[in-house]
Amino acid sequence: MDRGTERGAPPSRGAGSGTADGHAAAGRVPLAVVVVDRDGLVSHWSRGAGRLFGAGKDEAIGHSAADLLPVSGALPDEAQTPPHGGYAAYDGLGPDLESSLDGGLSYPAAGRARLTVPGVDRVDVLWWAYPLVGPGRERLLVLAADAGGLRRDLDPDETGAAVERIAPAFALHTDFPGADELARRLPEILPSMSVGESARIVAQVLELGYPVLEFSQNDRVPVTPDWGVPRRAERKARRERAARAAAEGLPSPQDGPDEGEDLEYVAVRERLEFLNEVSGKIGTSLDLSRTIVEVSRAVVPRFTDVAGTYLREQVVAGEGFPDGVPDTTTMWHRVALEHTDEPGRWDDVVPVGEAMPFPAHTPFFQCMTTGEPVLVPRISEQMGHAIASQFEKRDIRPLITGRSMLVVPLKARHVVLGFMILLRHPERVEFNDMDRVTGAELAARAGLVLDNARMYTFQESVAETLQDSMLPQIPPRMAGCDIATRYLPGTLLGRVGGDWFDSVKLPGARTALVVGDVMGHGLNSAAMMGQLRTAVQTMAALDLPPAQLLRNLDDLAQRLGDTYLATCLYAVYDPIASELHLANAGHIPPVIVRAADGRSELLDLPTGAPIGVGGVPFEAVRVRVEPGDRLLMCTDGLVEVRGEDIGVGLATLTESAAHPAASMDDACDAIIRALNPRGGRKDDVALLMVRLNGIEPDDVAEWRISLDPVEVGRARAVVREQLHDWGLAKLADGAELMVSELVTNAVRHSHSRPVELRLVREDTLLCEVDDDDHELPNLLSAGPTDERGRGLRVVSTLAREWGASRTKAGKTVWFELTLPRR
Structure with a gap:
């Protein structure tokens, strides 16, 4: 028999006897198992699925899963009942199953729907959906159960009296009773496939969370699949009422709360309004710093009492998109902290701007590596001590112990850019699964806004670097x-x-x-x-x-x-x-x-x-x-x-x-x-x-050197004499040697015009030698037996800067020397 697990909240009589740690004992629930491939078609349809949904295996395999499973659709008219029944989603956790079938599901979701099957009373269906990754074609695993049958099994003597609500949920990363049995029996209900493929799917299911049922004698308000958008059945009824009014010439009825609108719908609508309000407050600019502050302030105090935002180092630096999955060496920068506590209480203990890694045993590491929200209903003293151990010489236990914590990832394009740590005061109601999904949606919107700001900052940095380089x-x-x-x-x-x-x-x-x-x-x-x-x-x-x-x-x-x-x-x-x-x-x-x-x-x-x-x-x-x-x-x-x-x-x-x-x-x-x-x-x-500023005539000395090798000695002499007159005797030896090399080359290569020698005293000592030869000299590597090629090597070694350029009449070779300090 296909099996699942149950947990009580609080445990009811039908859930089995409670254990010492407060968990309900593992129960046995008939499950329908459906596997959907990457094209949205059913690839596995168990006998339980046939009994629950009223369609045989031959009618399901290879057909669109959206036409067979309880997606968020309208409850059909009695005269227009489709072959395999109609569905109306009315309760759930996360996105509706219809969007899951479209391939947009990135985390597990659960929900509830009423099912109408020809010849059978309306069936109350609970479902769990798991996204699957890997080389195979399987992309979605759906488990489903008959809630009506569960209600009868739980309290056969007082049908429905002891259990007022049954909600599908997940036990995420906990040592849950019955987990071993689920891991052992789950492969038996999966479709025929290789051991490796079966193990891959089982491992993903166990990692994403065990399917559980929450029983309660009190009304709980889970999130509906369609996130508060008016149900298609309600919209259809409104359109029909408007059409009848128009046909009879009556005013169109005003849209208002439907008679069937219940507390669930009101609560979901409030969450949707909250998310819309937050969306309007964030992303008002493309400035990364401003966007970070907007995201943090948007959730305090309405959703949480403390909001700390952490971003990866590359995001804060405005660099490219972060590469690879975060690990224990990844540095996370605390970029914002908003709270409702007294001023200064958090500032010294967890200052904004601090960078730190997170160990693998923390819920923060779990969030950043899986990319999924992590819910801690209450931070125990043991967990508070483990978290506080990361902060040297600072005891943060009084700030976090006893509080409810929700860690949500800030993702964009399936890459974790950062995460937000949300804390509620001990006296405030703790975070629940509804808040977890709301926080995930909030983080998804915030992650997109942050990524836009990050890309803009990165592009600005690239553009600025490009412009500066030019x-x-x-x-x-x-x-x-x-x-x-x-x-x-x-x-x-x-x-x-x-x-x-x-x-x-x-x-x-x-x-x-x-x-x-x-x-x-x-x-x-x-x-x-x-x-x-x-x-x-x-x-x-x-x-x-x-x-x-x-x-x-x-x-x-x-x-x-x-x-x-x-x-x-x-x-x-x-x-x-x-x-x-x-x-x-x-x-x-x-x-x-x-x-x-x-x-x-x-x-x-x-x-x-x-x-x-x-x-x-x-x-x-x-x-x-x-x-x-x-x-x-x-x-x-x-x-x-x-x-x-x-x-x-x-x-x-x-x-x-x-x-x-x-x-x-x-x-x-x-x-x-x-x-x-x-x-x-x-x-x-x-x-x-x-x-x-100009250059004074007294700071310029010029000579004309005839094309006679004997004139090289005169060039050396006039340069030495001029430098002594300017008080630059310290430069005389080096300048005289370099002038001798340049004038020698000019005399040797000039054609007819005399060589011109000029000294200019400005911030540096500039020496120029002009001749009428257009061929520029080259710096050569002279060997021990070579007779030429050492002149420019000497100039290159002794000069502060040197060069050669063509002129209209020939070329100029020049060098500069740094003036001595006075």
């Missing part, structure tokens, strides 16, 4: 100038955009300055920006004139695609000649602030067409500057406001740039505040401010 780390000082920059992503368009700025060191102590703006936003614009920025750096290193550089950049954009458009402003600052050489490709003009009188103005440049238009010439202009002048270059996101003429923004930019500031950074911040007073900026902003 923007250069510009040093605050270059030769003859100070630089300050700002990049602000658009507030509504994500953190990745196509705005950029850059600076490139050029021969002759010059500096190239560039600001660009790729049209559009997002990853495509950022990718194009990276290509154009790399191209500008490459062409700037070739010392191309500004107009020629923009011409080449436009050709590159044409080759990349027709949709590539960008604006660009390119300037070369020569601190020795005190001159700016600029060219514009459809960009907003720069602002120059004169140091002499503090006056600011937009530089009048030929506008040019954006990069990517093609076939349009670019023009360059030269502008004289003085030491102390400031150059301001930015993208249009700073000055352009929808619905407002851009001239207003340019006027404000010009005015704000003229205001004095304590530092370059303060000046940048003041400009941004002036242009964005209400925080309504929607586009990216790139801002580059340069103080043009």
Whole structure:
């Protein structure tokens, strides 16, 4: 005979005699056994199932389980009774069996339904459903029993008097009487299959919970299968009443509480309203920290008195999705704690922000590894001591002992992101199975919201990292100038955009300055920006004139695609000649602030067409500057406001740039505040401010060296003498040696023009050697017998920095030395 177990709550006379520990003795209950495959079709139909549901094995195997089992459906009209009866779900734990058959069941569920079979009185059916995993086709095991027969068996003398309620439930992870017998007899009632497959299913059933019955002389309010949604029979009756009223020309009846509405339905409806209310309170933003607080506060005090939220380390850090199943080494961060106790009672013992692992024997570990809620009706002193042992030098037993605890997982895409520990005061009613299912649904919704916030935080971090990697780390000082920059992503368009700025060191102590703006936003614009920025750096290193550089950049954009458009402003600052050489490709003009009188103005440049238009010439202009002048270059996101003429923004930019500031950074911040007073900026902003300090003539020394090897000795002598005059005698030996190597190479490879030697004293000592040979030198590995290849090796070893670049007339090889501290 198919068998199950029973437990009393409290034990009734029909449940068998109670044991010493308060459990009811194991009983024997006829069970119907049904197995459903991954397609929702019945693959096993026991004889008990045939007797209970009125369908033979041949009529069930291979047919849809939803048509044969007591799913949450309408009680049929008497004239329209289907072949195998109709069902009305009216009681249950967890989701209805219909959703279980659809493959959405991830934890065991139980329920109750009334069954109408032709020629038989209405049958009261109890059912338990277990999700199955593994390589086989079995996906759902359903056990069912006749509640009416149980009621008669339990109290044959006083039918129904002693037992007012019979509810299906599970004994989860407990040493329950009869468990050994169930484990021994369960394989006998399963379909014919291999020993391994049978053992796999039995192991899953025992892990998910033994099927039990709860008997009570008091009304209990279990959760209905349809979660408080009006039963289809009730909705059908309402539609029929409305149709009759419309046919008779009467007003449509108002929907109100049905006559048959009972306390069960009211209680379930309250739970549904609670879940809907919680859903409205959480997920109001995509900020992970705010979402965590919302989830914790949503359940206190209505559902629980204490709510502690723990998340995995990767989730808190905003990293990718956590990999693998949690184990005893997994670190869990306490990210929120809400309670109704007196202020400060929990703060010192379990502070927010603490990270800790959980041992395998704890209910927390069980929740995080199984992904299912864990209910502890009351925390005993022994369990309280076991939990408290994890907290070094802090005794949390007074906070938890005697309280009812429910641990619910926060899951997304079948991965546990964290869990919530819910505690109720000892004087409050303890958590029950109804609360367990409610907590599971609450955690499912909270897990989805947290995962959305986690993904948004992760994507924001990725976007920020991508943008930061594409923007250069510009040093605050270059030769003859100070630089300050700002990049602000658009507030509504994500953190990745196509705005950029850059600076490139050029021969002759010059500096190239560039600001660009790729049209559009997002990853495509950022990718194009990276290509154009790399191209500008490459062409700037070739010392191309500004107009020629923009011409080449436009050709590159044409080759990349027709949709590539960008604006660009390119300037070369020569601190020795005190001159700016600029060219514009459809960009907003720069602002120059004169140091002499503090006056600011937009530089009048030929506008040019954006990069990517093609076939349009670019023009360059030269502008004289003085030491102390400031150059301001930015993208249009700073000055352009929808619905407002851009001239207003340019006027404000010009005015704000003229205001004095304590530092370059303060000046940048003041400009941004002036242009964005209400925080309504929607586009990216790139801002580059340069103080043009210039280089004094006394800090520059130049010589022309004829193409005679004898002149190498003169070059060494003039360098040593100049360094002594500048008070840099400590650098003389090394500088003299490196100048000798570079001048020797230049004299050897030059064609006709004399070699030019220049020393520039600024923040570093810069030495440049120019010749008319376009071939750049290479750093070679010289062997013991090689006569050449050691010169640049010496320079590379002794110099702070060195390099070589082509010029219009040939090439420049340079090195820098760090100035000694004064």
